[in-house]
Amino acid sequence: MTPDTSGETVLEVRDLHTHFFLRRGVVKAVDGVSFSLRRGEVLGLVGESGCGKSLTALSLMRLLPKGGARTIKGEVRLGGRNILECTPAEMREIRGRRISMVLQDPQTSLNPVFTIGDQLREAIVRRRRASGVPVMEEAVAALRRVEIAAPEQRIGQYPHQMSGGMKQRVVGAIAISGEPGVLIADEPTTALDVTIQLQYLKLLKRLQAETGMAILFITHDFGVVGRMCDRVAVMYAGRIVECGPVQRIFEAPQHPYTRALIASVPKMTGSVGRLATIEGQPPSLMDLPVGCRFASRCAHVEQRCLDAYPGTVRVGEEHTADCWKVMPS
Amino acid sequence: MAVVERPSSTDPVAPRLSLWRLVWPARIPGGFRRTSRVPWIPIAIISAIVVMALFAPLLAPYSPIDQTLRDKLLPPAWMAGGSDKYFLGTDAFGRDILSRLIYGARVSLMVALLALTAGGGVGLAVGIVAGYVGGAVDSVLMRLVDAAFTFPAILFALLLAVTMGQGLGTLVTAISLLLWASFARVIRGEVLSLRQRDFVALARVRGCSAPRIMLTHILPNVLNTFMVLVTLNIGVVIIAEATLSFLGAGIPPPTPTWGLMISEGRGRIADAWWVALIPGIAITLMVLSVNLFGDWLRDRLDPRLRQL
């Protein structure tokens, strides 16, 4: 697994803020997220539920849930263009072809009343200009590409006639049918059986190798991160607190939160002991502290942690952490 | 697999039943629905009608039954030819419409009270038993519910009126038949999910008998839903009562009911519209108020019922 770090940057996110504006107050779900994604790379976005991972993804697609969510600040540069400034019509051109997404739950991601062929064709027809190949054949080819057996028969079936793993493959086929440069995978294997999970991850890897697309892989599972990703960004309470190459993060995590997360991953070897857990709860996103957001749960907390946010510190080659106690390199 | 989740709390004890909660419910925990404003206008209208019904003999200016034929078909007081004596005018027999309206509220509310107690009670019992016992009992009861839904109860009501004769008993029976199935269906759904909860399992482990669990653990927990259903169905009952009276299958004349008043005024629509239209306004206002109040109550007590 050699990260192709030479690729050009295809997606650049700078200081992204997406908040929920509710009657009770403002929920700062994404509050200053920055990262970049290069061609052919897999960046893992890791964090516990509710830390803003999924909302970050939806902000990139500009498909925020209804009910007060707005991206109020930041830039999302896709091939040099800030897509936050695009019109809805331009956005529709971009979705599916430049940036696409695989959702978490295959059981609900496909429309139950249309055949998968219909749903696949919709995606194919949109991006076709005049390729000459019949749509039907292209749809079959797309299914074959995601390793679905007997695609000619499957194409006329409804989602409920397929297993979860197969549905997720179809979702994958739909997502990449426009040959996007960036694919966001939002916990694509969480809802699948463990054995199917592995197959799906391998499939994603293979498709990536074939197309050279960049993948933003969202997960809460550090085990999957090690298997899939070149780099990893750890998110906590609306911000990325540490980002770096996978190996560096695993071997020398700098942020106390990352260290705690990695300590809580069950090891395959060694004694079966108590798993480390992190005491306490993350701060309310409606009422964030001025200082470090992890301070209330951190074992090494000091006065300066409570007084001000530490800021992003470069701690090594491509490795940054938001902590007062790390040594800048 | 490092899954860091917030600790979840389950409730090993059944929430205590408090009558006060029915009157002034606590906010639904974790509910993020904006609490809608208290519907003061509907509450005022409902209260006014309830007061009218309770104190009808004191409030009504005239007897609702006695006929004054020389004063027949007088228009309401504000219209040309209207008399100050009869604020809402008189009908073809010279009876004061306001007085009949006030007494009619009595009938509507009485029928609503009785039918909701009977029909709602049966539905509650069927729903709890079907949901808790399950199995064959459940499927038989639910088939019956499906059947009741398919067949319009109003036809049975008409049949009852013809075979058993008109009267309060027939009317209440007929309307109860209309109600029980929808109560049973919703309550059963609620019980099915309650059955999975920890406090029920705990009660079973402690060795409580099935009837005891249903009475002390299940029943208190479906009362909120029951109250919402009762409120949402008051309008259904009032409309059904009026419809049956209109069709000549309600409480027989001369007892004033709103439906009957409309029926009697129907033929006079060209020269005395007030006889038929005024009671209809009363029905619409009442049903509208009760429904708006019911919607609000549902949002407060049991937002999951929104689909109804």
Next chain:
Amino acid sequence: MKRYIARRLMQGAVLLCMVATIVFFLGRLTGNPVDLMLPEDATPEDRAALTQTLGLDGPVLDQFAIFVGKAIHGDLGMSIRMKQPAVEAFFDRLPNTLVLIPWAILLGMLLGIPLGVVAALHRGSFLDRAAGTVAVLGIAMPSFWLGILLIFVFSVELGWLPSGRMGGPAHYVLPVITLATFLVAGFMRITRSAMLEVMESEFVKLARIKGLSEAVVIWKHCLRNALIPVLTLWGVFVGNLITGAIVTETVFAWPGIGRLTYEAVIYRDFPLLQAVIILKSILILSINLGVDILYAYVDPRIRVT
């Protein structure tokens, strides 16, 4: 699919038997059946003849056998008032109702479903509130009173439309509006809430991720799914239409089966009422069967199993 229809047919048959049984026993066990089934001025000979043919002097179960036997051959007794077989009276009037109801359903769906979609799309807007007010009012008004109100406004005051009886297209306007009001309100409410739910679902998100236009997302992906709960309520709507037809036809003097039902009640014509109820049950059950088949067409999950 065949098994599904067969099962529905069986359920319908069972239900029909239940209805017939209830009708029979209500007729026999409350009071004197001879009084119920003959006019008050009937001669003793008439009474004896009826007692003979229905076996009224025999045990109840024998009477039931006679009743069922006759019913199977399409004989549900003589209408007291019309002096003709009750079944015949029903089928004489049925066409008049059948020309009225489809218009009401059409109006209800054509107005109710798009309004529900639009209300859901602009949730909380002025339009949504206006639609909500109409829905709440449509449910709160007793339909017979609405009919009278319409007559007062459009026939008495404005003189634009006829107030009743069958006739040219103008005669249809007010009865159809009266029947459709409840449907418009009902369709709108259900469509709106179903749309709100569907619009939040993941497959709609995926449709947008594909880059489909909003029109396709809403009117194809969302609406097709939202129609499923709309269809499940058809059973309720059919029942309501039957009830609605009784009061509407009564108000507008429309000579259909609804008006026939009213006449049976008013004149205490038990044999007629008995026949009307049994035949209406058959009607309702057949409509429901049709809706079930349509339902299987809209929701492939049912079709296959």
